[in-house]
Amino acid sequence: MRRAPSWPRHAIMIAVSVLMLIPFYWVLKTSLTGENIYAYPPRIVPVDPHLYNYVDVWYLIPFPRYLLNSLIVTAMAICGNLLFNTAAGYALTKQFPGRRWIVLLLLSCMLIPFQATIIPAYLITAQLGVLNTHLGIALPLLSTIICIFIFKASFESVPRSLIDAARVDGLGEWRIVVRILLPLSKSAVATNVILTFIWSWNAFMWPLIVTRSPEMQTLPLGLARFLSVLEDTTGALYAFVVLVLVPGLAIFLMAQKEFIRGLTSGATKG
Amino acid sequence: MAGITLRAVRKSFGEVAVVHGVDLEIADREFVVFVGPSGCGKSTLLRMIAGLEDITSGEISIDGRVVNELDPKDRDVAMVFQDYALYPHMTVYENMAFSMRYRGVAKDEIRRRVGHAAKILDIESLVARMPRQLSGGQRQRVAMGRAIVRDPKVFLFDEPLSNLDAKLRVQMRTEIKRLRERVATTTIYVTHDQVEAMTLADRIVILNHGRIEQIGTPEEVYDTPATVFVAGFIGAPPMNLLPQQDVLMGVRPEHLVWHSGSEAPFLSGRATVVEPLGSDTLVSLDVAGTQVIARLPPKLVRRAGEEVALAADPANIHYFDRTTGNRR
Ligand SMILES: Nc1ncnc2c1ncn2[C@@H]1O[C@H](COP(=O)(O)OP(=O)(O)OP(=O)(O)O)[C@@H](O)[C@H]1O
Ligand SMILES: [Mg+2]
Numbered sequence: 001m002r003r004a005p006s007w008p009r010h011a012i013m014i015a016v017s018v019l020m021l022i023p024f025y026w027v028l029k030t031s032l033t034g035e036n037i038y039a040y041p042p043r044i045v046p047v048d049p050h051l052y053n054y055v056d057v058w059y060l061i062p063f064p065r066y067l068l069n070s071l072i073v074t075a076m077a078i079c080g081n082l083l084f085n086t087a088a089g090y091a092l093t094k095q096f097p098g099r100r101w102i103v104l105l106l107l108s109c110m111l112i113p114f115q116a117t118i119i120p121a122y123l124i125t126a127q128l129g130v131l132n133t134h135l136g137i138a139l140p141l142l143s144t145i146i147c148i149f150i151f152k153a154s155f156e157s158v159p160r161s162l163i164d165a166a167r168v169d170g171l172g173e174w175r176i177v178v179r180i181l182l183p184l185s186k187s188a189v190a191t192n193v194i195l196t197f198i199w200s201w202n203a204f205m206w207p208l209i210v211t212r213s214p215e216m217q218t219l220p221l222g223l224a225r226f227l228s229v230l231e232d233t234t235g236a237l238y239a240f241v242v243l244v245l246v247p248g249l250a251i252f253l254m255a256q257k258e259f260i261r262g263l264t265s266g267a268t269k270g
Numbered sequence: 271m272a273g274i275t276l277r278a279v280r281k282s283f284g285e286v287a288v289v290h291g292v293d294l295e296i297a298d299r300e301f302v303v304f305v306g307p308s309g310c311g312k313s314t315l316l317r318m319i320a321g322l323e324d325i326t327s328g329e330i331s332i333d334g335r336v337v338n339e340l341d342p343k344d345r346d347v348a349m350v351f352q353d354y355a356l357y358p359h360m361t362v363y364e365n366m367a368f369s370m371r372y373r374g375v376a377k378d379e380i381r382r383r384v385g386h387a388a389k390i391l392d393i394e395s396l397v398a399r400m401p402r403q404l405s406g407g408q409r410q411r412v413a414m415g416r417a418i419v420r421d422p423k424v425f426l427f428d429e430p431l432s433n434l435d436a437k438l439r440v441q442m443r444t445e446i447k448r449l450r451e452r453v454a455t456t457t458i459y460v461t462h463d464q465v466e467a468m469t470l471a472d473r474i475v476i477l478n479h480g481r482i483e484q485i486g487t488p489e490e491v492y493d494t495p496a497t498v499f500v501a502g503f504i505g506a507p508p509m510n511l512l513p514q515q516d517v518l519m520g521v522r523p524e525h526l527v528w529h530s531g532s533e534a535p536f537l538s539g540r541a542t543v544v545e546p547l548g549s550d551t552l553v554s555l556d557v558a559g560t561q562v563i564a565r566l567p568p569k570l571v572r573r574a575g576e577e578v579a580l581a582a583d584p585a586n587i588h589y590f591d592r593t594t595g596n597r598r
Contacts, residue, residue, distance in 0.1 A: 161353050161355040162358075164322050167321075168347065169369035
């Protein structure tokens, strides 16, 4: 039997990829030239590309400060997620009274939009005295229900005898999670890291509410501020956007294999 | 080195009682095999001894110390699982060294012990591999190596050979037997294969529905089965049981011989199935409505339909109470 030629499929995929990449390319091109995005006809190839816009963004506004804030908050959110979600996910793989109700409660909480919880979240954050701090910005992102279930599913697919073997080998619960379950749940970890990164990196509303001083602002807030402060900002604005995008792309590229496996595992067994 | 004592051990999962009061005394260095049909509670009992399952009531002690409340890690037992349970993300070496890392064994000592165990089990060339790069038999060896390196008080095996093909199973069985000579540690071995039980055990514990039917050496359980259940479970093909008034009369297929004298035969009937095995022939007879199997020398009976008369030595005939099933 002859296999169908693969080039039509590849051609379609290349075409779709190009379509998806055009906006990114446009952002990159504009950041290097600063040309008016409404210019007609648009130029495909950048004319005298330069890096001045990047220099402007780095020095004229407190970009490094925003970046640092974003990095700290995102790191906190990722650490919190890994810690709390693995613990909760592991707990849910066990049988205990009321387990069904807890699962139900968690699932129903997923139905509540974040906007509806902003006021209580703000009050709690204020009570804890962490308004206008990195911890305060990261707080609502420290655990995500969907990722608890991703971990639960992943842990449940680890054969029970492995856990028994580890227990006989002398490991306590925490060590079982860290030495056996997590190494066998790489895709769940990658999925959780990427999703948390995206949510935290792009968070706008919550950081806007809990930060008071410009020094605490994160990149999305900085971007918004930037828009309202400078004139003729096209080039610099796009440079800013590129700088915001790069870390996310880097993380995604590093972890994409595990990420895709995490999202689709359960669909195909093993 | 340690003995194990079970006193009135019971286990229930919620409402369902699975193990109903087991009493058992296992001597130091003894090799005890639990056999019984699927679902009779062998694994549950073993897991309770390992500490992986709570004990509903009763008492288990290892080396004179009650371990009911001890975690598995404090009981100093090593377990080999039916699916081997090798850690897939660690090499063979790491698998074998893993437990020692948490017991404060020095690096050099770990290396020495893993090397020694690998040598005994003939897996020295595999230590750098990952479990998925091993065959079933090799994984089985690694799983045993992982238990040996710990030098525990007790080995627990839960059907370690059941995932291997027939030939490899026989080979590994011999190997476990040979291992016994070199590593004399108290062992409990669970299987539902009665040949494994007979060949490996110092003593066999036959379980049924969460109760002990009989404890004894392989000879004892074969020669003097305590109950009808044991009579039917040990031996292949199983003992023939013929109802007679209030008793069941039992005789093993291999104890039925060709009738030649002039006195009345022990039993006679028409052959229904003839299965030549080469060394001998299994003949199924219909004796007054009861199916009886006899292991006869080859070529005595050639085809189904022949009338067959058989004799039996009275010393080889067993009697069981029809209502209680106990030996009389
Ligand atoms: N976690 C559990 N919850 C409820 N019932 C259980 C549980 N584990 C085992 N059982 C029940 O306990 C009984 C004994 O199980 P066990 O695994 O000990 O049998 P076994 O003798 O090892 O059988 P096999 O030869 O098939 O391995 C079975 O009826 C089983 O359904
Ligand atoms: Mg079992």
